[in-house]
Amino acid sequence: MKALCWHGKHDIRCDTVPDPVIEHPRDAIVKVSSCAICGSDLHLYNGFVPGMEKGDILGHEFMGEVVEVGPANRRLRVGDRVVVPFTICCGECDQCRRGNFSVCERTNRNKASADKVFGHATAGLFGYSHLTGGYAGGQAEYVRVPYADVAPVKIPDGLSDESVLFLGDILPTGWQAAAQCDIQPEDIVAVWGAGPVGLFCVMSALLQGARRVIAIDRVPERLAMAGELGAIPLNFEKVSIPQALNEQTAGKGPDSCIDAVGLEAHATGSLDSAYDRVKQAVMLESDRPHVLREMIYVCRPAGVLSVPGVYGGLVDKIPMGALMNKGLTVRTGQTHVNRWTDDLLRRIRLGEFDPSFVISHRVTLEEGPDMYQAFREKQDGCVKVVMRVG
CATH class of the missing domain: 3.40.50.720 (NAD(P)-binding Rossmann-like Domain)
Structure with missing residues (x-):
């Protein structure tokens, strides 16, 4: 599959990488339909976030269609359309039960390293360095979503990608x-x-x-x-x-x-x-x-x-x-995304606001590397970049 990968400061490439696979019974594989470049991605682009490795797949704002689910995932079905929050949460630990999803105690695979840097680790995050678990991000054609029976937000019919994509983060x-x-x-x-x-x-x-x-x-x-x-x-x-x-x-x-x-x-x-x-x-x-x-x-x-x-x-x-x-x-703090998504999705469905007003540029995934530079330099009135995938 194609994915945007980090190769160093100011060096983002659209590479061909292996497709993700189910690794745990609660996983799901999502075929990405839309993803975005976040302002915090620029901190990676500019080399300010430790724990990045060459070839890491970027991106934590994405949505798409579920194409495969693990045998223990009874919440999602193939064909479901979902927005995936950037915070990976287990739904079972003490912090998740309190609604503090961005500091989930179980999902950071590199907890020992993050504990040394921050005192206590944050949750695992998509596409945001090995200090947050080293998970492949969503600026790609497919994404493996861990604990996919907890965080993904099911999207009802009749809502465009652009109206709901930003439920995953910003x-x-x-x-x-x-x-x-x-x-x-x-x-x-x-x-x-x-x-x-x-x-x-x-x-x-x-x-x-x-x-x-x-x-x-x-x-x-x-x-x-x-x-x-x-x-x-x-x-x-x-x-x-x-x-x-x-x-x-x-x-x-x-x-x-x-x-x-x-x-x-x-x-x-x-x-x-x-x-x-x-x-x-x-x-x-x-x-x-x-x-x-x-x-x-x-x-x-x-x-x-x-x-x-x-x-x-x-x-x-x-x-x-x-x-x-x-x-x-x-x-x-990082955002406790799932604390807010039900209410915000309700407001979008009622027409209280349309989040797509922030989008200034719509491009393909292959154009993504150039758009990192344009977004960083705020060229051509660049406010928010959304990439259509496939």
Whole structure:
């Protein structure tokens, strides 16, 4: 089969690789119909996530048709159309029973290595390094889905791939990021990053009752999309974000701040950003936390910082004094996808929103390697890439 494979920094290839097979009685094989490039895939592309090996199959946003099931899988049938969440969960461990699916205790096949890096391992994830289990990803013609009797979301007839594909990651990621803010009717929420996740954060915060949402980015197309959703767009290359947020909040600061950027934060003319780049270049720091620092500084005292953006290693110069003395609450984590999918699928079926609005480019799997570069450089108004397979 064809699959997009990682061969090193900035080196993604469409290779011919062996077809997956059933390895465990609870497995299923899914024939992929659509998949996408996620913003967090760019962290792999840029070489910032440890544990990648040459030939690893990428991708954790995918859906398709079940073509084979293991003998112990009584939930799925051949022919079922499913979206597969990026988090692999067993449904039986203590964390799964609590609904904390992204920290499932059983599905990370390389738990011992991940324990050494993170203290405790996360769940297994599709296509996202050997620290998360080394599972083959979904930017491929076929995928083996472990524990397939738990997480896959069955899709009813009448819904297009594009309307439901993002149930596997970025839509519930944006929804969880807003839910972590415990939004009250008079709250003002600021979102850093107006890429696909940031746009879903904006949409989710408004649907969850925020009085005002402010979107911060520098790409005109993304800021325009945030404005169309109802947010106030701020271009950090043209205004001082702390000053602008003070003006928007009568000097009090946002009630909640969402970091939808993660470890590759950019900033214009900022000393801390230059500092981060130097330290990163000489491998004294792995992540660039400009957004985290800015959120701590501008957030209203007793406010909430919600961090859906991916971080992978070590950060420096975090203002812990401000964080502690302002009484801020920090909520982070990979998304507990299946905690949210039933409600979000219901909302899509009711026509409350159509997640496909974020899609800017539709290409074939073979065109995927070039689109990684276009997505990274935000060329041709690239916001979200969906690849049709087969």
